[in-house]
Amino acid sequence: MESVDLHETTNANHVDHGWQKVSYPKRQRKTKPNADPNLPRPNGTLTNGSAGVFHSLEQQSDDRRRRIVEAQRAYAAAAIDADAKHKPKRSVIDDSDDDDGSDLDGLKPNGKPADEEKKAKPKKPKVTVVEAAAKIDPTDLSAYFAEWNGEQQEIQMQKFADYYGKAFQLVVAGQFPWLKLFRESTVAKLADIPLSHISDAVYKTSADWISQRSLEALGFFVLWSLDIILEDLAAQQAGAKGSKKGAQQTSLKSKVGIFVALAMVFQRKPDALISVLPKLRENSKYQGQDKLPIFAWTIVQASKGDLAVGLYSWAHLLLPVLSSKNCNPQSRDLILQLVEWILSVSKARSILVNNAVRKGERLVPPSSFEILMRATFPASSSRVKATERFEAIYPTVKEVALAGAHGSKAMRQVALQMFAFAIKAAGESMLLHLTTFCSLHPFPPALPAPFLYPLCSY
Template sequence: MEEKHAAANESAHAESNGVSHGADHGWQKVTYAKKQKKKTVNAANSADSRANSNKLVPNGTLSGNDGVFRSLELQSEDRRRKIVEAKKLADAAYDDEDAPLRSKQRHHDDDEYDYDDENVDRSAENGKAEEAKKVKQKKPKKPKVTVAEAAAKIDAADLGAFLVEISGSFEEQQDILMMRFTDYFGRAFSAVTASQFPWVKLFRESTVAKITDTPLSHISDAVYKTSMDWINQRSPEALSTFLIWSLDSILADLGSQQNVAKGSKKAVQQVSSKSQVAMFVVLAMVLRRKPDALISVLPTLRESTKYQGLDKLPVIVWMIAQAAVGDLSVGLYAWARNLLPIVIGKSGNPQSRDLVLQLVEKILSTPKARPVLVNSAVRKGERLIPSSAFEILVRVTFPPSSTRVKATERFEAIYPTLKEVALGGSAGSKAMKQVALQIFSFAIKAAGESMQT
């Protein structure tokens, strides 16, 4: 027995010193002397036993005496194998999704493709595309429409139907009727820009004779007659109110343009200049058809500083010229009361005197003006040229020789006709006696001033 134990120990010691680094992964197999006897029998099968040592048997154990340890190792290897296979499947799916990108990258690596150049090209293409879009987004410029072109499109029949409609709707609201009437022409001239109707420049640089027909000369006869017939049915009060309203609108536009020219940042209520075409058209028609409406607003224009000043004078002159077209006597009546006093007033200067003279010269140059005015010397109990105006006329026509100016000769030319109108009337009438007394009083006063000088 001792020999057997010794032999077994020696065998185990030998095997422990000869550590195997094979398939047993360092685990050592213990054998006994009894099994040594069977080595010869099992020698032929030893290779097969080692070959099958890692194979599973039906009961889930490993063959051989190291089955427990090998089972743990195989389970671990199986888990690692599954992890590797799952990772391969994930990599394969990622490769399929990014194949185009990798293909481009391989192309970049193989052919030394310059990716930065591609970005530059794309940026250039994008820039051209954006530039093309901007060009396409630009709205085509609208063709310029002149006052004449816009006026030619106004249909008299359409205007007549419009006037019938609003007259039925606002029969008792005359002020609203006049505004709606103006709105119709405002729409008709809405395409006319301010550059096509620079009325401020036109009034400042043109003669009174030229601006008198501006812009009414472009209105067709049919439209003009339709409008005049409708205006004739409006009340004097509504027309007088309209005159002040439209004049305020025109002067507001004048003030706005002056502020823009001066570079002022002050906010101003600005009325669109293109709407002023309609305002001038309607205002001119009202003044020509109902000139008496001007007489009722003359005191307001004369007394309010709102309507005074050299910059506003061309507009006032234009209004009186329109009334004179409708009735010469109304034109001279307004001239003598509202314009002639300016000549000797604080605002009197060569420019203002020229405008005042241009208007009266135009009135007196009208065919048959002298007989018409002389016969209308007294209008509704009032003289066209009151004694106060006649006194001013004498002073500016016959000034001291040292104060004569260029305008003096022009006053001398119109004086005979104006004197005849100022002194016109039935001889021996009460009105003539009053005029005689006023002139006599003025003559005495003038003679005293002459003696003092």
């Protein structure tokens, strides 16, 4: 139907009874040409109003992704169940549905390609202590020593331990369970842990270098090393009790390096142990029967360097543990093992008697000898299986405790001290080997000789 202007309508025939469509030119000009019904609109629908043309495709894609995720989860659950039962289990994925499962081919439960499983990081080889020790080159070690010249000796000692720590870094804790070894090994075996694997050339190179360090630097190193060992001990004990925190703190690395360095120091400079004994006795963190295996090991290593240092350390550090009310049979056995091993060394008696006094101090002071006498001669009702072992070592230890020039000022002081605790023990109705004091001549001038006759004839 054509549109006409408004002024022409009055002259038109009345065929349409006066009804005609009226349009306005301005609006006519604004009308857009007909759009192609096949072109998409900005919102993704066609101009003909077909908004759901992609709906079925999207729904199929969503269903397909959902089935893939469900299949992956089912596959992971099946794998876990198969590991628990130690039996292979068929995949729950429906291989018959090629369209839904085609994208799952070559996929692991975590969605990663299966061929990546073959590219897993290779496990580090388990290196034994023997293998790691064999790779240490004495020439290389000497070169490292030369690089440290000019630095503080305490820092040099830490680098010395760090060198051996790196040399044994591939030795995992399971290859050197030091706490288990210390607890289950005899004292004789402790003497060879872990230096038996170090070559003579490496040991000599290290020992020569250690001999040039000051006693103060060596004492610092001993305490520093023991602190590291005790921290590892605490972590292992916490892990054994089921503490997650303790288990996390337990290092997976072996401590063999620090034990190697520390053993070399003790064997080459045994006096380093004597220099720190006061701190070991006074500081509570070094006390406790759970730490006895560690200190038994240190005394054995020092004894290999100087037997007199070994007996001195035993009498001052371990023997006093016997007087503790909580001393258990395991601790008593370890204390006895250590002194038995020291006295079993070739020519031990002559070495110890000739060195009974060291730098003005006795290897076996009167206070320690009192503890030994009480353990050797208890009341008949207090005898235990270990009493016979104390009786066996008593004569030699007594000889060392009473060694010295008769009549000297030092011996008179020793006699007075021993007589005082002997009188105390006799008053407690203890069976004591008081004939010991009859071997002291002359008698202390402060005491009348007739007073000693009943004791000597006891």
